[in-house]
Amino acid sequence: MSKDGLCAIVTGSASGLGAATAGLWAKGGARIVVNYSNSQKEAEATAETCRKAGAAEVVVVQGDVSRDEDCRNIVAAAAPWGRLDVLVNNAGITKHVPHYDLDGLSAEDFQRIYAVNTIGPYQMIRAARSLLEAAAKVSGRPAAVVNVSSVAAISGDSSSVAYSASKGALNAMTLPLARALAPSIRVNTVCPDYIDTPWFAKGRGEAAARQVRDAVLARVPLKVVSTADDVAHLVCFLASPASSSMTGECVRIDAGMHIIL
Numbered sequence: 373m374s375k376d377g378l379c380a381i382v383t384g385s386a387s388g389l390g391a392a393t394a395g396l397w398a399k400g401g402a403r404i405v406v407n408y409s410n411s412q413k414e415a416e417a418t419a420e421t422c423r424k425a426g427a428a429e430v431v432v433v434q435g436d437v438s439r440d441e442d443c444r445n446i447v448a449a450a451a452p453w454g455r456l457d458v459l460v461n462n463a464g465i466t467k468h469v470p471h472y473d474l475d476g477l478s479a480e481d482f483q484r485i486y487a488v489n490t491i492g493p494y495q496m497i498r499a500a501r502s503l504l505e506a507a508a509k510v511s512g513r514p515a516a517v518v519n520v521s522s523v524a525a526i527s528g529d530s531s532s533v534a535y536s537a538s539k540g541a542l543n544a545m546t547l548p549l550a551r552a553l554a555p556s557i558r559v560n561t562v563c564p565d566y567i568d569t570p571w572f573a574k575g576r577g578e579a580a581a582r583q584v585r586d587a588v589l590a591r592v593p594l595k596v597v598s599t600a601d602d603v604a605h606l607v608c609f610l611a612s613p614a615s616s617s618m619t620g621e622c623v624r625i626d627a628g629m630h631i632i633l
Contacts, residue, residue: 378397378400380402384464385406389603392601406433433445437493447496459515466530477534504557516559558618562603568598
């Protein structure tokens with residue numbers, strides 16, 4: 373995929389999958405908005421890595437996607453470029469609560485998780501729509517939105533019931549938005565299973581994260597644990613002209629976990 377001149381926003385790109393996606397585009401001279409909510413130090417490190425990799429321009433913007441005003445500020449950082457070829461809705465949160473512990477999740481927990489994981493992508497798409505449409509006019513092909521969901525939306529196996537529900541809603545939102553925004557904007561969603569990033573360790577601790585990783589490695593048919601780069605390549609494919617006939621799809625990447633009987 374040629375990334376020359378690509379203009380992209382990646383929410384939640386201070387680390388993990390978001391940082392890996394930005395890094396891949398940086399190698400091709402892309403212009404990238406790196407977004408973070410709380411991790412400024414990590415975001416600045418990601419931006420510096422992108423610059424060293426060859427990015428034409430990197431802008432770091434703080435913003436919580438659950439707030440519509442913040443979404444508009446994030447998109448405003450790309451406005452000087454006059455277009456936006458790709459929006460990756462990667463920002464996400466959870467609360468680690470066993471599914472049987474129904475008292476472990478409050479209404480406020482649900483609302484906060486939905487606000488970031490489901491409403492946030494909607495608000496980002498709405499804020500970015502005019503720049504995405506401008507990119508389609510310039511390139512002669514649709515701009516791309518890639519939402520980052522989870523296999524938890526399909527299997528229900530996750531850090532909490534609220535997280536699975538929020539990602540299920542994100543998957544359900546993909547089809548109507550793809551229909552509404554065609555032909556200028558394509559909307560697709562990736563559904564990763566476990567990704568070997570610090571995200572699990574932050575939520576559950578190092579020991580528990582190692583246990584999860586070892587259990588996944590022993591169980592999946594392909595006997596591999598997906599890395600951030602593995603999933604980032606799929607994100608980049610769905611944003612590229614190579615997938616120009618795809619929209620409204622939810623694509624699972626789970627090292628074959630779903631084929632286990």
